[in-house]
Amino acid sequence: MVSGDDRPTVLIVEDERALIELYVRWLEDDYDVRTADGGEAALEQLDEEVDVVLLDRLMPGMSGDEVLSELRSRVPECKVAMVTAVEPDFDVIQMGFDDYLTKPVEREELLETISRLLSRSTFASLEQELYSLAAKQAALRASKPAEELNDSEEFADLERRVAELRERIDDALPSMENDEFVAMVRDIEGGNETEFDGSER
Amino acid sequence: MTYRVGGLGEPATFDSGASLLITGESALTKQRLFDAVAPEANERTVVITADSGAETVVDELESRGASRDQLGVIDCTSTESDVEGVPVRQLNSPGDLTGLSLEFAKLLDDDPDRVRVGFSSISTVLMYAELRTMFRFLHVFTARIRSGGMLGVFSMDPGMHEEQAVNTIRAVFDAEARIGDDSADLRGMRFAQ
Structure with missing residues (x-):
């Protein structure tokens, strides 16, 4: 998820030049920032390095919705926040966005949204790792008697890793709101994120 | 803040945010789940049901002292129901986890302080969803319950699944109550008894 220099990458898609400049100024200290002034330019800027996309829904040319579905199919694990002039309902989640920002976007709000979207990615990948470990643990429990497991170094190590992982998961996303919950379940059902590759992070 | 929970032998007190798994034959766990929620x-209480219709759920909870304005039901049983005074959301399939979470979010849109969540049952939903998907869904759901300071009560019939699947699901929960004919054995953490 994190690119070469360890800073997450944010792609801003916005047709108003002045807004792009403003967002870049707010973000460039913490993130690698890429910009695009329309849908086609956005897709040119897109690759696996991109962690978060800010997408203006109403742009001339390719619509935000078209860009979104293209983004999703090319880099399924990146998080996309819709930037909109009108306050939406839960629908944005069902439409496939991960979050939304209403214009005018304020600095704090923008930074918070990006950081929560990144936390959500971390949570999801740790949580997939937890599933692999829990399944392994369950398989051992089902195949070996309890006494044997108590003496097993491998099992003790597994238990330690599970406990440690649980702590990291709690730290990654200490609170979860309703709309966030819905978006995360949608991602789980859609397989809409990176498969855990088994490596330690 | 804590939740007092009956129906598990000795009265128990759960920390707010805790999630409990009730295991045993479904006829037994169903009653214990209603006691607990x-x-x-x-x-307030929200019950997600894939095995008893909304009317049964409301009757069972009313007989345990609930009034209708405290209740909400997400009904995945595909049975028609008309329960006056209780918001009932119908889902076409118990396997529609995104729809389920959306209805859950809508039912609690006003962000109430104290909520008990009943889920009956994991076994039924597992007929429609893969184990991996179910584990991850339950993990995110219990994280939402923890974050909201709610109490989660989920039931499962271990006789319906491979032991390995049961053990995997167990790993999601803070505590487990194993229900026998006349017994309830509560273990785990985040509760006092």
């Missing part, structure tokens, strides 16, 4: 005076 029956709301107290200042509480």
